[in-house]
Amino acid sequence: MASKTIYVLNGPNLNLLGAREPEIYGKTTLADIETATKARGRELGFSVEFRQSNAEGALIDWVQEAAAKGAGLIINPGAYTHTSVALFDALSAAKLPKIELHLSNIHAREAFRRQSMTAPAVDGVMMGFGAAGYRFALEALKSLIESRAGS
Structure with missing residues (x-):
């Protein structure tokens, strides 16, 4: 495997975690x-490139960067989960192990979020x-990367 970098991309409003609807998203x-994600990544033998943007285009650019440079990708698309054909297209084109995270x-939420x-x-x-889902996603992604590499 050429790269040992995991890209962790976070979409709109995730910069407000801890303050925005803590009854849903928690206080972290x-x-x-x-x-925590970077620390767990190091324990698993990866560096973590952790980013957040409220802009759809930035997320798409980063998915493309991850496809070119990364070993794997975890994405929490936020509200773009439910609306973005462009993000779907970028993820479809990215030929590396990928996990969507929420x-x-x-x-269990509103109908439009399902x-x-x-x-x-x-x-x-x-x-x-x-x-904790970020930690779990890293562990699952490591397994995906290893299985694709034939380990």
């Missing part, structure tokens, strides 16, 4: 999640585990 901030269980436009373009979906 995105900075706290980043620190802090909450989107199937449909993911991006999920068909990834290898798996992790949801409903709060901030």
